[in-house]
């Protein structure tokens with residue numbers, strides 16, 4: 001089968017398209033004919049050996065797929081021929097055939113294409129975990145998201161309203177990304193330059209209830225400043241590179257929280273949580289209450305460029321690689 005493979009840790013440009021044997025079927029796993037695979041920031045980090053998961057070289061890129069079931073265990077909830085989306089957590093996704101643990105495979109709602117389906121699980125379930133579990137989003141609250149035109153960002157814009165938010169403010173670095181944020185459902189969009197003053201003005205000086213931050217870096221202290229009393233700042237990632245340091249007096253002064261939100265850790269330590277999440281998110285997707293992603297699509301041959309677009313900050317929305 002064809003696959004996008006990393007054999008040296010030299011960044012996304014070193015991803016090669018290779019012919020390798022198909023994976024063998026395994027007990028308790030589903031074999032999937034992959035139509036599309038999602039790209040996420042951890043894929044960038046893994047091409048340099050900088051992610052917490054460090055598979056042996058060579059490895060196949062990507063952690064999520066959508067496709068058609070080829071083989072499933074007798075007692076599985078999916079059957080050969082079903083349209084599914086699945087997590088391979090992490091690696092082994094950008095290949096014509098993938099194998100995923102049965103509990104990480106879900107039926108794709110009929111109203112969602114396989115390309116869009118490949119962009120759902122990783123980001124949408126992270127955002128669901130962030131807003132519901134770690135952020136304790138209450139009805140009508142205001143959510144602000146940094147990197148709002150990225151994968152996690154567009155997921156937040158697509159989902160926050162359906163999960164109860166009254167308003168979602170997007171922070172983006174360019175006008176082109178502002179248009180992407182609007183198309184994904186932002187109530188308001190502000191540019192990174194001067195974002196704190198703009199948000200204070202938009203909220204009449206009150207601030208926001210939740211900041212979902214996949215970016216980190218030097219805007220972190222301003223994110224604390226942007227919170228309303230009892231607000232929560234969710235630490236999701238560090239695409240800006242620098243890991244911020246918090247002066248905890250700022251938390252005390254305004255009664256605010258800085259909360260870690262690592263979805264993968266939670267899923268691996270809380271059996272059944274993934275199924276609980278899907279049971280809430282799937283009907284919202286199927287009913288169109290959460291719009292499907294509008295992915296930027298690359299063919300497998302351009303997998304290196306697809307992953308590089310997250311590295312060089314040019315990606316607008318969720319990026320997906322097609323295999324068929």
Ligand SMILES: NC(=O)c1ccc[n+]([C@@H]2O[C@H](COP(=O)([O-])OP(=O)(O)OC[C@H]3O[C@@H](n4cnc5c(N)ncnc54)[C@H](OP(=O)(O)O)[C@@H]3O)[C@@H](O)[C@H]2O)c1
Pocket residue numbers: 039040041042122123126146147148149150151152153171172173174177192214215235236237238239240241261262263264310311312313315317
């Ligand atoms: N905690 C969890 O459970 C979890 C789960 C999934 C992902 N993550 C993390 O969430 C983060 C975002 O992932 P993603 O897939 O949404 O990434 P993405 O699609 O590349 O979006 C990231 C956004 O970060 C902003 N950014 C600021 N400085 C940047 C820089 N120097 N390089 C690249 N982007 C920069 C960009 O927006 P602007 O240009 O508008 O600033 C970009 O759109 C990653 O750190 C990832 O590891 C965490």
